[in-house]
Amino acid sequence: MLLYGASGHAKVIISCLQGNQTDVEAIFDDDVRKKELLNVPVIGPYRADYETNNQLIIAIGDNAIRCRLAQRISHAYGVSVHPSAQIDPGVKLGEGCVVLHGSILQVDTLIGNHVIINTGASVDHDCMVGNFVHIAPGAVLCGGIRVDVGALIGAGAVICPNLAIGKWAVVGAGSVVTRPVPDYAVVVGNPARIIKNNKLL
Ligand SMILES: CC(C)(COP(=O)(O)OP(=O)(O)OC[C@H]1O[C@@H](n2cnc3c(N)ncnc32)[C@H](O)[C@@H]1OP(=O)(O)O)[C@@H](O)C(=O)NCCC(=O)NCCS
CATH class of the missing domain: 2.160.10.10 (Hexapeptide repeat proteins)
Structure with a gap:
């Protein structure tokens, strides 16, 4: 799984995925100063060509931001x-x-x-x-x-x-x-x- 957003909410989603033995390979975040979250690499802004066979979850708690990102991104989404x-x-x-x-x-x-x-x-x-x-x-x-x-x-x-x-x-x-x-x-x-x-x- 890939995540977008390296925040506290992302930490909870990582914990949720780990409960199902699902690894998070990488996290996109527009803040390039962020480098890792709970040992998952944070790899910078979203890239449409990155691991397109891997599903994405937008890990941002703010509803309006999550909505704007989803309208822009056509990655396959996970649950x-x-x-x-x-x-x-x-x-x-x-x-x-x-x-x-x-x-x-x-x-x-x-x-x-x-x-x-x-x-x-x-x-x-x-x-x-x-x-x-x-x-x-x-x-x-x-x-x-x-x-x-x-x-x-x-x-x-x-x-x-x-x-x-x-x-x-x-x-x-x-x-x-x-x-x-x-x-x-x-x-x-x-x-x-x-x-x-x-x-x-
Ligand atoms: C309702 C809410 C959005 C208002 O936030 P805000 O726009 O910053 O408003 P303010 O803090 O300026 O509060 C305005 C007034 O409403 C009151 N108020 C705010 N939240 C309240 C609440 N949950 N219950 C009762 N009164 C509340 C404040 O005391 C204030 O009253 P006053 O004008 O008499 O002083 C916010 O307080 C809230 O409850 N957010 C939900 C947080 C949440 O559960 N997030 C999920 C995280 S996982």
């Missing part, structure tokens, strides 16, 4: 699922996804491309999780939830059943979402309320 994650056989998982340690994906849930299901997160039955979403550590999605492209569900947040979270929305860490969240909204608290719009794009 990494840690052996401690529990995924129902009915779950569909898109390319470039990582499903990290101890997370749970329940029956009839659909996960898009380049999604991060982070450590200990739980996504229950019949959820639809769009491309470039990040479900942060310990977050809980109840059943029947739709999360649109690029949204961040913060660490430890809880989303009540059958709600929609709009595209590029942000749910603050520890928040409890009891109503639908509009596109680009940043919501925090219990019950979660809008505090501003996400201007990242």
Whole structure:
């Protein structure tokens, strides 16, 4: 496997891949000062001609950056699922996804491309999780939830059943979402309320 991005998130993905006895051969990173991460060589900016038979995972936690890179890069993408994650056989998982340690994906849930299901997160039955979403550590999605492209569900947040979270929305860490969240909204608290719009794009 190849990674793009030599960050803390990449360390977790290396650990995830090692859990499946999958080696990371090299990491691309635009910061040429970086030379290695957890004994994996960091080899500079992405090169389309490098080991084209080896799959790539974009190991960058920021959803907007991950999205921009994926639109630019046509490498074959891999997937990494840690052996401690529990995924129902009915779950569909898109390319470039990582499903990290101890997370749970329940029956009839659909996960898009380049999604991060982070450590200990739980996504229950019949959820639809769009491309470039990040479900942060310990977050809980109840059943029947739709999360649109690029949204961040913060660490430890809880989303009540059958709600929609709009595209590029942000749910603050520890928040409890009891109503639908509009596109680009940043919501925090219990019950979660809008505090501003996400201007990242
Ligand atoms: C919601 C969030 C994006 C807001 O960050 P921000 O834009 O920098 O906003 P600020 O820190 O300026 O906070 C704005 C206000 O919201 C409050 N607030 C921020 N995050 C909050 C949260 N998670 N819960 C409750 N209130 C929160 C702040 O106290 C502040 O209130 P004030 O105006 O009364 O002082 C951020 O706090 C957050 O929770 N990010 C998710 C982090 C995460 O889980 N990442 C995943 C890592 S793997």
